Amino acid sequence: MSASTTPSLVGAARALLVRDSRLLWRRRGDALQPALFALLVVVLFALGLGGEKTALSKVAAAVLWLAVLLAGLLSLDTLFRGDAEDGSLEQWMLAPVPLAWLVGVRTFMHWATTALPLLIATPFLGELLYLPHRELGVLMTSLALGTPLLSLIGAVVAALTVGMRRSGILVALLALPLYVPVLVFGAGSVAACAQGLDPTGALLLLGAGLAVALVLAPLAAAAAIRIALS
Template sequence: MSPADIRPTPLQAAQALLLRDLRLAWRRRSDALQPMLFALLVVTLFALAQGREPQALAGVAGAVLWLAVLLSGQLSIEGLFRADAEDGSLEQWLLAPVPLAWLCLVRVAGHWLVTCLPLLLLSPLLALMLHLPHDRIGLLLASLALGTPLLSLIGGVVAALTVRLGRAGILVALLSLPLYVPVLVFGAGVLVAAGNGSDTGGALLMLAAMLVGGLVLAPLATAAALRISLE
């Protein structure tokens, strides 16, 4: 049997990497819970500061929820590739018979599953805390389902660029937050449009279009950034 016959397929490599990431996340459950607790804290403090006015809370609920989710996901972006860089795994990624962009996409998917999916499941509870009308919760979930993967993809590019810079938390935030602005505008804009009685399809379609573009371009950019960082 030649070495080419025992090379893993892209699906096998994706399965192995994703299972490894999920096992590590399970062993570090306390770290995985931090984004959820942060989002809950942000929403709770805002609700207390705003006072007991359901209409006022409902008017800004979309923006507050999106900001809470965005900032919560930011907590784990810095370490997306750092552990692999420290133990030499990233050099093995470069030598693997699987495209580097594919491995980067799988790593970002694992980050979304561990960090953003729990926030997505928690968002209805957060929406109720902010008195968001029940008929808009479905729109909130739809916008988050389209927007949070895009946030992870953008964060992956920034994390790859700064992987060799040591503790670069502030730099990661400065680089990634401006790139998050379009996602935040259209994500929160879905709920604003619903509150004004306007059409919400345009903002959702724009999020979907950006997600498709991100799925195609972001892994390639992340792979290129990793190669530059490891030179």
């Protein structure tokens, strides 16, 4: 049974990734919006604090975390909405693979197109904010653990509101309280490093949250999609 199931899961994931990549290429302008928004947030913070090195270096990690979080939130409402409008979600439910698997693949694509480019650009953005070099490694680790967790939480929220029209504000109101613990532990790990403390505890909590979300979030989002479309 496993021999017949594995190729179907891999094939379904490959087909969905190829489809999403083609659609993303056709809407290249829209795909760049989260990255440009994050860059704008960083620049505005730098201008608001007057470009002072001491002030910027103290808040650099928190600003970068906020920029990544808000950039992901910007595209959250469209995570499943396009598929709901063109009937693709109904096809997902009829597919011979678990709906949770397809939800997980779509969530990975969302993370790869919104958070991953910002994660790669973090060293450059950190230089703009005079982020101390000793904090960069902890910041990158916290973002690598926290951003997939944000996408998984966001997928559940997006699935809960997929049946509603004009739910952009509602998605933000539902997602932001759930994002707060991730932000606290993510930025807190860098703050602990800046104070000479061990950031391992906060990073382990992020890793544990990510491990739990990888299992439960796709299942919860798939259940929410079934309820929304029933």
